[in-house]
Amino acid sequence: MKLKNQSSGMEYPHYHDYNFKSILQERANGLLRFIGIPYRLLSVMLSEFTTIGPGISRIDFAGEALKDDKIISLIIECQSKIPTDEDIKRFFQYVASMRIFKNNDVELFILCIEKVPYTKKEFIINDECTYTMHIISLKNYKAREIFKNIEDKLKHNKEITDMDIASLQMIVYTDYDESQLEILLKARKLIERIAENSGMDINQKKAIIYLLDVLSVNMLNEKEIEKYEEETYMMLNPTDRYLLKKGKNEGKREGKREGKREGKLDVAKKLLAKGFQIEEIIELTGLTKEDLLKENIS
Structure with a gap:
């Protein structure tokens, strides 16, 4: 069974593959550490929220997480622009749905390509329903420096860390000069090299590529997505192709x-x-x- 990224039409392994799901969860925890979200994921629930509620579109990422012995529901949304009033209404639907579904407090984080003027906003719907919208931008990271660091490590056979891989997966939220398509293709090529050099398990590689795609490909238009699929297909070895x-x-x-x-x-x-x-x-x-x-x- 396949899960389709509704914004791009690209297909990915379904979350109910236990081995893939557990590896994906660990990789997602690495991403949380990289971007400074102070929670540890306990479960990934994205596929359960693809069609919840009337008129509610797919949540980019949803899961249960732990901080200071407290379990919360975690929502992460990825977009290029600072949230508008319409976005905030949509986010409230997500928060309300999560509260009904899991009955936990909810934390909402927005990954935004634009540099943001604020880091969080508090919303009080009523005494029993409040939530905080945290805004995160990685514009203080330079894509050029991330690429150079990893290429140097590969050249000198140095260890590629989980944080190095996380920086590639989040590359479209950093500061760069090339187009988003070019930056994603560079990141994908480096991931292929890292996987080949390290003899990485296929499910590890799939989880890394999945997170790169699901966090980034919705930033591309239809033509760019076709080009991305075409070029990444040619990166595969002959058997996989x-x-x-x-x-x-x-x-x-x-x-x-x-x-x-x-x-x-x-x-x-x-x-x-x-x-x-x-x-x-x-x-x-x-x-x-x-x-x-x-x-x-x-």
């Missing part, structure tokens, strides 16, 4: 088959409306009686 291509081709064939079936069902409905008998519809469309009954065409 073959397996990925095979999976995509199978998906396309399945989509075409499903599309043909949907077309036949539309024709069947029109024929029924014109007074054709079920036997005639079956003969003309090639559908079975079960197909028609399943769609209430009878």
Whole structure:
């Protein structure tokens, strides 16, 4: 089963793969340390919040976290601009949903590409519902220096730390001169080199790339996303490229088959409306009686 990043259309391994999920959680904790969020994740809940509530869009990241022996619900949102009034209304929906779902206090952190004039704002909805919106920007970090540091370590066979990897995953929130697409592709190439040099486990690599993508790819437009997918596909080794291509081709064939079936069902409905008998519809469309009954065409 796949989980799709709704903002980009890119596909990722689903969270319910236990091994992947546990590794992802540890990598996410590394990111929290890097950006200065003083909590330790206990569980990742993103997939459980993709469609919660009427009109509520997907939360970028949600989880339960621990600080000073207290469990809280943690929400992290990623965006390029400083939150607007509309954003703040949307965030309140997230906070309210989390409180209903888990009945914990909620902390909300916004990762923002722009330099921000404030670090937090308090919101009091009523006596029983208050929350703090923390704003974080990494503009004091220089992408050029992050890349140079890691490239030097690779050149001299020095250890690449979890904080080095976290800095690559958060690269679009730092200060840089290139386009967001260029900066992401550079980070992805370095991650591939790090994985190859260290003999990294495949699930570790997937978790690192997942966090890079889910935190950053929604900053790209549709054309840039296509370019990103195309270039990152070519970074894979020949075996991984073959397996990925095979999976995509199978998906396309399945989509075409499903599309043909949907077309036949539309024709069947029109024929029924014109007074054709079920036997005639079956003969003309090639559908079975079960197909028609399943769609209430009878």
